[in-house]
Amino acid sequence: MKYTELTKQFRQFFELPLTPVAVKFNSEKEPDIPQPMRYCEIVRKAAAFGTSYTCSADDMSCASAELALGFTEPAYGDVYPRMKPADTRTMTVTPLDKCEFEPDVVVVVGTASKLMRVAATLSKVKGDMVNAKFKGEFAVCGECTTIPVMENKVNLSLLCSGARMFSDYRNDEIVFGFPMEAFVELTESLKEESITKALCGCLMDDLPARLVDAILALGFTKGTDHFIGRFGDEIVRLYIPKDESGKSSSVTLHVPVKFKDAEAAKASEEVATALFEEPMNYRLRDNWVDAILLIDLHEPIRRSAMKPEKFNALINNGIEVILDHVGKFKRKTIR
Amino acid sequence: MNLDIYKNLSRGVESTYINLNPIQRGGVLTAEARKATLEFADGYSVCDYCFESRVDLVQNPPVRNLTADIAEFLNMDDVRFTAGCRHAKWAAMHMVTEPGDTIVLDSLAHYTSYLAAEANQLNVVEVPHSGYPEFTIDPEKYAEKFEEVERNTGSLPALALLTHVDYRYGNVADAASVGKICKEYGVPFLLNTAYSSGVMPIDGKKLGVDFLCASGHKSWAASAPMGILATTFEWNQQVFDKSTIRGDWSGRGFTKKEVALFGCSPVFGAPVMSLMASFPTVVERVKHWDEEVENARYLASQIERIEGLHQMGVKPTEHTLVAFESLPFFEAASKSKKRGYFLYHELKKRKIMGIQPGMSKSFKLNTFGLSRKQIEYVANAFLEIARKYDIPVEDEA
Numbered sequence: 001m002k003y004t005e006l007t008k009q010f011r012q013f014f015e016l017p018l019t020p021v022a023v024k025f026n027s028e029k030e031p032d033i034p035q036p037m038r039y040c041e042i043v044r045k046a047a048a049f050g051t052s053y054t055c056s057a058d059d060m061s062c063a064s065a066e067l068a069l070g071f072t073e074p075a076y077g078d079v080y081p082r083m084k085p086a087d088t089r090t091m092t093v094t095p096l097d098k099c100e101f102e103p104d105v106v107v108v109v110g111t112a113s114k115l116m117r118v119a120a121t122l123s124k125v126k127g128d129m130v131n132a133k134f135k136g137e138f139a140v141c142g143e144c145t146t147i148p149v150m151e152n153k154v155n156l157s158l159l160c161s162g163a164r165m166f167s168d169y170r171n172d173e174i175v176f177g178f179p180m181e182a183f184v185e186l187t188e189s190l191k192e193e194s195i196t197k198a199l200c201g202c203l204m205d206d207l208p209a210r211l212v213d214a215i216l217a218l219g220f221t222k223g224t225d226h227f228i229g230r231f232g233d234e235i236v237r238l239y240i241p242k243d244e245s246g247k248s249s250s251v252t253l254h255v256p257v258k259f260k261d262a263e264a265a266k267a268s269e270e271v272a273t274a275l276f277e278e279p280m281n282y283r284l285r286d287n288w289v290d291a292i293l294l295i296d297l298h299e300p301i302r303r304s305a306m307k308p309e310k311f312n313a314l315i316n317n318g319i320e321v322i323l324d325h326v327g328k329f330k331r332k333t334i335r
Numbered sequence: 336m337n338l339d340i341y342k343n344l345s346r347g348v349e350s351t352y353i354n355l356n357p358i359q360r361g362g363v364l365t366a367e368a369r370k371a372t373l374e375f376a377d378g379y380s381v382c383d384y385c386f387e388s389r390v391d392l393v394q395n396p397p398v399r400n401l402t403a404d405i406a407e408f409l410n411m412d413d414v415r416f417t418a419g420c421r422h423a424k425w426a427a428m429h430m431v432t433e434p435g436d437t438i439v440l441d442s443l444a445h446y447t448s449y450l451a452a453e454a455n456q457l458n459v460v461e462v463p464h465s466g467y468p469e470f471t472i473d474p475e476k477y478a479e480k481f482e483e484v485e486r487n488t489g490s491l492p493a494l495a496l497l498t499h500v501d502y503r504y505g506n507v508a509d510a511a512s513v514g515k516i517c518k519e520y521g522v523p524f525l526l527n528t529a530y531s532s533g534v535m536p537i538d539g540k541k542l543g544v545d546f547l548c549a550s551g552h553k554s555w556a557a558s559a560p561m562g563i564l565a566t567t568f569e570w571n572q573q574v575f576d577k578s579t580i581r582g583d584w585s586g587r588g589f590t591k592k593e594v595a596l597f598g599c600s601p602v603f604g605a606p607v608m609s610l611m612a613s614f615p616t617v618v619e620r621v622k623h624w625d626e627e628v629e630n631a632r633y634l635a636s637q638i639e640r641i642e643g644l645h646q647m648g649v650k651p652t653e654h655t656l657v658a659f660e661s662l663p664f665f666e667a668a669s670k671s672k673k674r675g676y677f678l679y680h681e682l683k684k685r686k687i688m689g690i691q692p693g694m695s696k697s698f699k700l701n702t703f704g705l706s707r708k709q710i711e712y713v714a715n716a717f718l719e720i721a722r723k724y725d726i727p728v729e730d731e732a
Contacts, residue, residue: 155583203503221665225503225647226467228662235643235662244479246463254467254646283469284649287636290468334414 006187011192016110018047021094022103023145027092029054039065040140040159041167042093047109048168052094055119062162073316082144083150105148106183106292107140108176115156115174117185118186122154125189132156139163146178152277154182161316207240211305218315231319234326238315240301248301253293253318255326256310259334261288268333275329293322293328315316324327340675348596350690353709355700356689357656361534363704364609370556371612372605381603382566388591391415401611408618409532411539411547415575415593416607420529421447423548423564426457427525428593430495430574431546436493438561439480439522441472441508443501447537459577460484460492468647470504472497474512478662495522499537500530503699504648505656507531514543523570528658529553533617534703535624545570549604556613594705595723629681630710631655633703637714642727647697655703664695667724678720685716 007020008053021043033042033053038061043128045051057071066072069091070083096106108118119130134143134157143157155177189199203225212222220229220238227238237254259265265287272289276282279294295318297304297311304311348354352426354363364372375381375396384395391402391414406414415421424447432438434456440448442461452459462480465471477495484492495511500506510526525546531537532547533554539547544567553559566574578589578598592598602610603718634648635657643663647650664678671677679692690698721728 128403222695223660223664225470225697226660228660228696230662230666235645237467237660241466242463244463252467256468256641285469288645 003099003162004097006184007095009190010108010183010187013187014110014114014121016108018044018109019050021046021107021109022094022096022099022101023105023107024092024101024103025089025149026089027054027101029090029092031056031059031090033059036061038062038162038167039069039091039093040163042110042170043107043140044110044163044168046093046095050095050098052092052098054090055093056090057088061307062141063143064138064160064162068138068146070146079138079144081138081150083146102228103180105145106178106180107144109169109173109176110176111170111172112174115176118176119156121190125186130154130156134158136160140175140177142168144175148177148179153164154178204240208302208305209301214239214305214308214311215315217308218219218312218319232323234323236322237317244312249299249304250294250296251301251318253295253315253322254290255291255322255328256285256288257330257334259287259289265289268329271332275325275332280325289329291322291326293318293325344608349383349686352686352688352714353705354401355687355713357699357701358553358702360690360705361530361556362550362552362559364558364700365432365556365613365616367612367616368546368556369610371608373554374680375608376605379603380605381453381607386588389542389593389599391600392719393603396608396611398607398611401614403608403654404614405563406565408614409537409539409547409549409563410541412568413571413575414563414565415596416551416602416610417562417564419549419560419562420527420548420553421445421451421562422549422560423546423562424448424496424527425451426539426564426573427546427548427566428452428457430576431523431570432457437484437488438494438496439477439484439492440496441498441501442665443470443472443503443506444496444498444529444559445529446503448496448498457493469506469525469643470501470647471506471649472478472508474516475507477513477516478520481516481522491520491522493523494525496525496527498655499526499528500656500674501529502656505530505652505654505660505701506649506698510542510544516541517545529656534621534627534655536621539565539567546574546630550651556612557607558605561567561602561610566659571575580671627655627703628653630701630705630707631657633707634700634702634710634714635659638717640718640729640731642729643722644721656699656701658697658699660697661695663721663726664698665728670724681720681723685719687713687716 010020031054033055036059038203042053060066067074067079068082070086070088073086092249132155133167135180139157139160140163147155159169215227220227229236234255239252240248241252242248263282268289272282276291281292283290295314362503381393382453390398393400401530428451435456437460438452439460442464460480462472462476495517497508499508499510514524514547523545526544527548529550532549538619547565549563551557552559575593578592578594581588582681596607632651635652644659644661647658647660667673668677673680675693675695678695679690682690718728
């Protein structure tokens, strides 16, 4: 049930109480509406109560809708917007999640604040402004059903007095009409950022993308706790320490050197002490000696990463220094 | 709605596989628990002879005894069952703090510790860890943070939380020192023992703990959801406070029900009975903790024979949950059709599971409860995979 999923995704993302409504011109279904209604009323009932109706021209209690939806040609002059040619026999209106046909249009009813988010997301997906055509007449029928079909564009409507007076639309509601394809494209693009980010408190959740990119560009890859990369014959780790207040203005590079056992590691301490002097340091860990180089950036790391040349030079120089010292350390301690 | 997908359910895990999943090792049911789980699988199966309206007071099966025995086992005064360790943390916070209070917690705490605080409208102040590669928590920093909170808010934190064994590196924090600091400052101390009680010896009094939260399904060989909240007589009245609400029209009251436990903890079936059935084994198995750690150290030393594989956290490890960084596996993944999933698939071929699919830059595993023979098999599998992908392997020392 593709439409069930689409509906759920759309409603959940935009926090919509009403269901998007699927509309199809000339479906296979026979008219089954209990009494004549306005088209906009049929749409809102579907959105709010989940009703599904198929109606013919005889079931339309609004002449504007009859014209706009192409049930009849205008007797004189012309009307905009309207379906051309006027060959509509029936229309089926159903909540999208219950839809069993390929809809022509999806109509979304919501408050201005909710549909503002729809508009913002739509413009991001399309990379353009949302161009709406409306005039406060022929709203749900013409502006949100006919225009999406005839012009294959998403349209927004501030509704019309008929809809607000007779069809139960609230004062704060407005309506979007989508060609089906546009609705699918928008919905499939929706991603809940908080779901895809920070799954379980990775230690580097809070690093800005610019900083991560700067470090990746140096030849590191990002782990969950630190960066790691192969340089020369060694694997170098880059860690971003934080001070007591959670700020970072330095990085540390690490190269752990393995000995056959803890005793051998301990025995290398004399060499380590001489070689790994400020800003270098070392730590004994069982049968490993971790060589550490502190690179002080003298400014917050976020700012430092915005100056790529200087940042790269500092880190690359640090990598050279630590590799050189570790090389010497290994030569003097590990036969 | 396709109801067929709910038929013939199976876990898809062969019983012949070795499971290294860090969150699953301590929750593997004993044979007795498996039997009890079937026997008490029905919803309210523990309530056949419930005369006191609370699961912890049921005498047949002997849940009341179990409550007392677990308190004795943990060297605490009073115990209640909860719907998981996370519920225990939430309950303790809920009953001893007020919205707007500040708590201090370690920066390696499980997300549920943060969420429990959030749900109780508490502010959190973190104790920093030492950073790469050990990620340890210095107990003294709790004192610093207490004073910082007092300076900033005018009062000491309402609670201090320590994660006894963190889920990322398996470091065993110095709970006794934190407990001592908490006593000195008069700050209540909550210890999250999700990865410790039930697998290693824990003495709540020695550690100076006011609230001890445990996970039955993580470390006590119980079926989920099963948690334990243990406390002292200093706190039990407050934490296990009874309901005082009364219907304004009906006059109904529920004065035996404990508020933070939803009246009667929702564990009245397979969860509490599997915990009970496994309990004798749990009491026995914690005596062999040193052997368990020895096994984990052995595996770590074998995995570190692979060039570039390096155990993070405290070395030698003090726990069976061990984390490794593994850049060479990540590099090998780029040459494999399975990409990052190659390690998972290679292990699966060798009937080993539990390493998170898709992870190759780093991975975690837990050796708890595995025999030495199984661990040797796992070690060989890793070495074999490394060789297969041309990653150098050191000769055995």
